[in-house]
Amino acid sequence: MAIINMKNVDFVRNQQYILKNINWTVDKNEHWAILGLNGSGKSSLLKLIMAENWKTTGDLTVLGTRFGIDRIPELRAKIGIVGSFIAERFRPDIIAENLVLTGRYNSSMLYRAFSETDLDDARSLMHQIGAAPLIGRIYGTLSQGEKQLLLIARSLILQPQILILDEATSGLDLFAKARLLEQLHHITQLENGPTLLYITHHPDEITPDFQKVMLLRQGQIVRSGTPHELLTETVLSDFYQMPVTVNIVNNSYFVLPKKS
Incomplete structure (x- = not known):
């Protein structure tokens, strides 16, 4: 069952595209990590979901609420x-x-x-x-x-039916970050727990609890798929537009610029 459905969604501000041609579907209990550099549009995407920003064009439905048709206030409590x-x-x-x-x-x-x-x-x-x-x-x-x-x-x-974590480890040290990610694992095990949307620019934070990954660059979805499919040297070098190395340690993906 889809709890988020975006079809050809654009978000334009001051005649500039912040998000362009977003097509994205999230199913219930399908936990997503959204990966992108600063300024890629990650927070803007979340604000569309929370109705803090309003789409410019396209169709957007969140938890059965159709933006532009249904009432929004009840959605925010979910x-x-x-x-x-x-x-x-x-x-x-x-x-x-x-x-x-x-x-x-x-x-x-x-x-x-x-x-x-x-x-x-x-x-x-x-x-x-x-x-x-x-x-x-x-x-x-x-x-x-x-x-x-x-x-x-x-x-x-x-x-809530959806839990958004926007750069939730910002300012945390190595051990505090590990503890926080462990708590997220416990949340994914809760009966009737929320679907997680985890926003980050650190691939090592994408734990096995996240079944899907979105790669977002300059307001557009470059690719989406499983961590195994996307968190590779080939895909990430293309995504970052510079060569990188990927080392997998204890199911964590550590990405570094490739030395020349």
């Missing part, structure tokens, strides 16, 4: 997003489980009355994804990796 840019929106003195609960109101603060039962829901979710050690902690005292894990819990509290 999509969670995690990115380093979100981490800056919260007061440093907020308690971890309170921050998780803000996801229920799509806000950076708890402006509605809440009960201990609500907080128990947040704590239960933190237990499920391995964030239990953060319960009771003050947000401003957490490391960047701990903050990202908390934001993942926050994004899951409404049980």
Whole structure:
């Protein structure tokens, strides 16, 4: 069952193509990694899905909602997003489980009355994804990796059908990044868990949890397929338009410019 369907979608801003002729279908529980260099249009693609930007031409359907025909507000509650840019929106003195609960109101603060039962829901979710050690902690005292894990819990509290991770490892050290990717593995194992869309410019972050990869360059899909098909020296050298080497270590793809 397709949960995202784009057909001949263009996004034009100031008479410049940001995205051009996007044809893309995502099936339920088909986890995708979207790979591209900075400025390739990755974030713009996500904003189309979340209806923060509006397509210029083409047909776009997300979770059965047809853009330009159906109502959009209800759609946004079905999509969670995690990115380093979100981490800056919260007061440093907020308690971890309170921050998780803000996801229920799509806000950076708890402006509605809440009960201990609500907080128990947040704590239960933190237990499920391995964030239990953060319960009771003050947000401003957490490391960047701990903050990202908390934001993942926050994004899951409404049980979204799609979870978008936009450069989610930005600012994380080697070990924090590994822990975050391990948490994503646990999310893919959740019953009725969300479909993941993982945005990155680091091929080594594309774990076996991602069945499909999109290569995006200058606003256009260059190729899409499985990691085994696309994360090769031949394909990536063509994609990056410069020769690269690919080393596979523990199912991770490490890509480096080829020495002359």
